[in-house]
Amino acid sequence: xxxxxxxxxKEFFHIFRDYRTLLILxxxxxxxxxxxxxxxxxxxxxxxxxxxDPSKDVVTRKISDKILSSGYxxxxxxxxxxxxxxxxxxxxNVKLVLIYEPEFAKKLxxxxxxxxxxxxxxxxxxxxxxxxxxxxxxxxxxxxxMNTGKISRQIVPEVRMMYNGELKGVYMFVxxxxxxxxxxxxxxxxxxxxxxxxxxxxxxxxxxxxxxxxQIIIGKVFPYVFLAFIDACIILVLGNTVFGVPVQGSVLLLxxxxxxxxxxxxxxxxxISSITDSQQVAMMISLVALMxxxxxxxxxxxxxxxxxxxxxxLCYLMPPKYFISIIKSIMxxxxxxxxxxxxxxxxxxxxxxFLTVSVKKFKIRLA
Amino acid sequence: xxxxLYIIQKEFLQVFRNKMMLPxxxxxxxxxxxxxxxxxxxxxxxxxxxxxxxxLSGVSRKLVSKFQGSPFYQIRHRSFSYHDxxxxxxxxxxxxxxxxxxxxxxxxxxxxxAKVQYVINAINGQTAGLMNxxxxxxxxxxxxxxxxxxxxxxxxxxxxxxQMDYSYxxxxxxxxxxxxxxxxxxxxxxxxGLLLSGMNIVREKEIGTIEQxxxxxxxxxxxIAGKLTPFWIxxxxxxxxxxxxxxxxxxxxxxxxxxxxxxxxxxYLFVILSFGLLISTITNTQQQSMLVxxxxxxxxxLMSGLFTSIESMPQWAQTLDRLNPLMYFIRIMRMxxxxxxxxxxxxxxxxxxxxxxxxxVSLAIFRYRKVA
Numbered sequence: 001x002x003x004x005x006x007x008x009x010k011e012f013f014h015i016f017r018d019y020r021t022l023l024i025l026x027x028x029x030x031x032x033x034x035x036x037x038x039x040x041x042x043x044x045x046x047x048x049x050x051x052x053d054p055s056k057d058v059v060t061r062k063i064s065d066k067i068l069s070s071g072y073x074x075x076x077x078x079x080x081x082x083x084x085x086x087x088x089x090x091x092x093n094v095k096l097v098l099i100y101e102p103e104f105a106k107k108l109x110x111x112x113x114x115x116x117x118x119x120x121x122x123x124x125x126x127x128x129x130x131x132x133x134x135x136x137x138x139x140x141x142x143x144x145x146m147n148t149g150k151i152s153r154q155i156v157p158e159v160r161m162m163y164n165g166e167l168k169g170v171y172m173f174v175x176x177x178x179x180x181x182x183x184x185x186x187x188x189x190x191x192x193x194x195x196x197x198x199x200x201x202x203x204x205x206x207x208x209x210x211x212x213x214x215q216i217i218i219g220k221v222f223p224y225v226f227l228a229f230i231d232a233c234i235i236l237v238l239g240n241t242v243f244g245v246p247v248q249g250s251v252l253l254l255x256x257x258x259x260x261x262x263x264x265x266x267x268x269x270x271x272i273s274s275i276t277d278s279q280q281v282a283m284m285i286s287l288v289a290l291m292x293x294x295x296x297x298x299x300x301x302x303x304x305x306x307x308x309x310x311x312x313x314l315c316y317l318m319p320p321k322y323f324i325s326i327i328k329s330i331m332x333x334x335x336x337x338x339x340x341x342x343x344x345x346x347x348x349x350x351x352x353x354f355l356t357v358s359v360k361k362f363k364i365r366l367a
Numbered sequence: 368x369x370x371x372l373y374i375i376q377k378e379f380l381q382v383f384r385n386k387m388m389l390p391x392x393x394x395x396x397x398x399x400x401x402x403x404x405x406x407x408x409x410x411x412x413x414x415x416x417x418x419x420x421x422x423l424s425g426v427s428r429k430l431v432s433k434f435q436g437s438p439f440y441q442i443r444h445r446s447f448s449y450h451d452x453x454x455x456x457x458x459x460x461x462x463x464x465x466x467x468x469x470x471x472x473x474x475x476x477x478x479x480x481a482k483v484q485y486v487i488n489a490i491n492g493q494t495a496g497l498m499n500x501x502x503x504x505x506x507x508x509x510x511x512x513x514x515x516x517x518x519x520x521x522x523x524x525x526x527x528x529x530q531m532d533y534s535y536x537x538x539x540x541x542x543x544x545x546x547x548x549x550x551x552x553x554x555x556x557x558x559x560g561l562l563l564s565g566m567n568i569v570r571e572k573e574i575g576t577i578e579q580x581x582x583x584x585x586x587x588x589x590x591i592a593g594k595l596t597p598f599w600i601x602x603x604x605x606x607x608x609x610x611x612x613x614x615x616x617x618x619x620x621x622x623x624x625x626x627x628x629x630x631x632x633x634x635y636l637f638v639i640l641s642f643g644l645l646i647s648t649i650t651n652t653q654q655q656s657m658l659v660x661x662x663x664x665x666x667x668x669l670m671s672g673l674f675t676s677i678e679s680m681p682q683w684a685q686t687l688d689r690l691n692p693l694m695y696f697i698r699i700m701r702m703x704x705x706x707x708x709x710x711x712x713x714x715x716x717x718x719x720x721x722x723x724x725x726x727x728v729s730l731a732i733f734r735y736r737k738v739a
Contacts, residue, residue: 019649024658031662046678089536090708092698095678113528122535123705125543127676132533133500134588136391140507154510155430155475158482159499161489162456172491184661192654199573276387279653284391287562287661291434296406301674303494305413305462307406314402318668324458332490333457 007139007219014193016225023086023120025227029181036173039242047095047131048076050088057105063116070275071136085119095121096131163332174239175327178232178299179320186265187272188286191219194273195282213362221258221266228265232258234236246361248334254327257340260324260347267354268319274361294320319350370585374593378567382597386730392563392601396555397612400548404617406548409676411497415461417444417452423474433509434465439501456488463487463498474721475646488493537620537706545620545688548613549700550673552606556632557639557693560602563691564643567594569734573652591732602636603629622707628700631713634720635696642692650736667693695720 014186016022030218049067053060066075076094079085099117103106108114118135120128164171196218197203206216237253239245246253269286276282296302297311298320301329303310315321317364395460418428418436434440444455452464462488475481485502488496535541571577579589610628613619643660650656670677671693672685677685688694695716702708708715 014520018655020653020655021658023664028658028662032665032669039670039680043546044679046675047676047680058458062395076495090702090706090712092702092706092708092712113530115530115532118531118533120533121706122538122541124546124676125535125538125541126546128535128538129541130496130500132535133504136533137503138529139529154479154513155481155483155506157503157506159483159485160488161487161499164465164489164492164495169492172493188657189654194658196652201536206734278385280570281385281387281391281659283653284388284395284562287558291661293402293589296403302407303411303491305415306408306411311406315406326489328461329457339458339657341619352550 002034003209004219007211007215008222011193011219011223015227025185025231029231030238030343032177032181032240033170033235033238036177036249037170037239039275043070044127044130044134044171046074047072049073049096049098049129050076050079050085052079052082052085052097052099053104054102055100055106057103058104059108063139064102067138068137072131072136079321082364086325089121095127096135098135102278109161110334115334128286130264138249139172167246168243170243170245171332172301174235174243174245175324175331176295176298178235178258178327179261179300179323180233180291180294180325181235182228182262183265183290184261185231186221186224187269188283188288190224190269190275190278191265191272191282191286193224195219195276195279198273199279217362219268221270224260224266224269225259228262229255229259232262245331247331248306249330249336253337254330255325255349257323257330257344259343260351261319264319264323264354267351267358268330271354271358271361274358282299292349293318297321298324299323319347322346365367371589371593371596374585374590375596378594378597382601385585392559393608396559398606399555399610400551400609401616401644402614403551404547405545407551408543410499411439411494413441414439414463414498414501415443416440416445417455417461417462417464418442419446419466421447421451421454421469422467422471426475427467428471430467430509431465433505434502435444437505453486456486456727462494464501465502467548501564506645508522512615537622544617545705547703548617548619550671550697552609553611553671553693553697553700554668554673555609556602556636557605557667559605560598560631561634561643561660561664562657563598563601564595564654565646566638567598568644568647569650569653569656587732587735591641591644591728591735592642595637595728598640598643599633601659602640603632606632619704621704623703627703627710627713631696631699631703631717631720634697634717634724637724638692638720638727641724641731645727645731645734648736667691669699670694673697692720692723695723 051064053064064075073096076088079088079097082099083280085097085099097119097365099119101115101117104114116139120132122128133365194203207213207307211219211274232255236247240247268290272285273283276285293314294300297304297315297318299315300320304321307315325342326343326347329340333339379684382392418431418434420431428543429466434723435442443461444452446452449464449466452466455461456464464484466484466486468482468484471481483506485499487495488500508704538545570576585593606629610621610625614621615683620650638687646656646659646663669675670680670688673693675692681687699713699716700721702713
């Protein structure tokens with residue numbers, strides 16, 4: 001046992017003497033959380049708009065005012081003719097063009113109806129769709145206020161946004177960020193640190209020492225459990241204090257689940273290092289094959305339910321998906337074990353499988 | 368010149384001899400392109416719905432059938448208890464609850480005004496916004512129908528109407544994939560380029576072979592140029608390959624001039640690879656270099672406008688974003704490919720990239736020291 005602790009201490013020295021890595025390991029969650037919290041928003045505001053208004057009368061001016069004062073749109077320029085539309089779109093700043101019919105107010109007075117054309121730059125389809133919807137809503141409201149007392153029967157929606165009333169992006173990102181960073185530190189860093197010993201030739205020394213293979217592996221991963229756990233706490237505390245992301249459920253359960261996920265990621269890291277000998281390959285596998293799916297196939301940014309069924313199956317093979325849904329469930333919805341037991345079981349199963357395979361693959365002799 | 372060629376030859380040999388690197392460089396990104404483009408979608412097709420209809424009247428049933436008929440919704444659960452429905456949401460089985468209160472129809476007929484309750488799982492703010500927009504649209508349509516169904520001439524007189532007519536240019540079907548392909552291609556080329564170059568010199572340091580290069584008569588500029596060129600060729604080739612796959616599989620439009628794409632890509636990759644080499648010169652182990660690259664990459668990607676729009680970031684972040692090479696190239700790719708922008712349209716973006724490239728490559732050359 002003393003040998004084992006000696007080995008763990010060596011690993012800690014390795015890590016703590018490399019101040020650059022440490023700085024990044026602890027700085028990264030903070031910086032990324034700030035980015036997500038302050039910079040990355042899903043909501044769209046200040047979209048640039050161009051207006052083609054040949055009639056320039058009271059009504060069109062009123063509508064334009066309503067649109068520009070909504071906070072969603074910013075006037076980029078006024079157009080003089082239809083040929084300019086293509087030009088402004090190609091230059092890339094303007095996202096929406098609003099075209100009034102000539103003699104708008106006059107027609108509205110005389111025939112009770114006038115036309116507005118809204119053109120969205122749908123090279124970004126999502127933004128275009130949302131902006132058109134916004135403009136539509138604003139004009140509709142204007143219409144309603146113009147017709148007060150005259151409009152007939154209508155059903156109005158009463159909308160309640162559950163768990164995240166202000167539709168903050170951070171709520172989404174805190175669980176995702178935890179999964180991503182824990183995966184990065186646990187899987188990537190361990191696989192690199194083991195292959196590094198192989199590459200430098202010091203693995204030979206370790207294998208020839210009286211330490212048992214499992215002690216070597218446990219000793220290697222132990223410091224990373226520690227680091228990953230601290231990072232998880234940093235994210236939780238920052239998310240809570242700076243951005244007000246609540247922890248509705250049990251903190252203890254949350255930390256226990258994080259530990260489970262860390263062990264899963266570590267066993268994956270051990271598995272990766274047992275199939276490759278060079279750091280470069282280990283890194284490429286971890287980064288290309290693990291990180292991107294962690295970001296994109298786990299429900300971190302894009303909801304799993306919208307994907308084609310083949311991808312949904314693939315998503316079910318991604319351990320982070322379960323972890324993210326566990327965290328969301330505990331943190332934001334305040335659920336207990338009763339709601340997350342099956343995801344927890346799946347994570348345990350993943351850990352078991354990865355460990356078994358890597359034990360099978362682990363060689364005490366180098367080629 | 369001959370010295371540079373030797374270095375280039377050495378680098379190519381090193382890359383191509385590693386059996387695992389080749390598939391990682393060429394196959395994995397393409398597989399990822401296919402997977403990620405399909406995965407990265409905000410299109411909500413199957414909003415899982417729970418209906419709590421406490422009225423069970425003609426109007427409420429018709430409203431429910433509107434949801435049923437829409438391709439965006441799937442009714443997964445019906446109940447007469449709101450509590451039940453909320454429990455389903457907690458379990459993660461449904462995304463939205465539509466609750467129609469008792470006495471809904473009577474109220475509508477009598478007071479001309481009734482409320483429906485939408486309860487939306489808003490953990491993902493973006494999709495919650497979309498769900499809200501779709502559901503409100505359904506009510507809009509239904510309201511219009513209600514008016515048409517029992518026209519009350521006395522009411523209709525004097526009502527003014529503004530007809531709105533939408534068109535979506537460049538992508539009338541609002542196909543999200545054509546928007547994502549160019550962006551994700553940039554992402555993949557960047558990751559491969561930055562990692563390969565970022566690990567390169569530091570690897571020679573770690574193994575100790577940098578000493579052997581340091582004692583050769585090769586000078587700094589030749590060394591950096593020789594290190595840069597192979598990855599530059601690999602990345603450009605990969606971009607071409609990716610564009611081909613994008614065209615064949617996703618049928619992305621190529622409105623603009625492809626030469627414009629490749630010339631910009633050449634400059635852009637220069638920036639990324641020099642950036643990688645710079646990281647490589649200031650770190651000592653591959654692990655460090657990887658972490659530093661990863662850190663910058665995540666920041667660059669998140670601020671690049673790939674997934675979220677740049678305009679909605681705060682002003683200081685937009686100013687800071689001028690230092691983000693990805694932002695320039697993703698915009699160029701999208702503008703040229705999707706909208707057919709010409710050089711005149713992208714010249715300021717392109718100019719920024721050129722300045723960036725010159726700056727960062729000189730920094731990398733300056734930082735590289737021929738001493739161990």
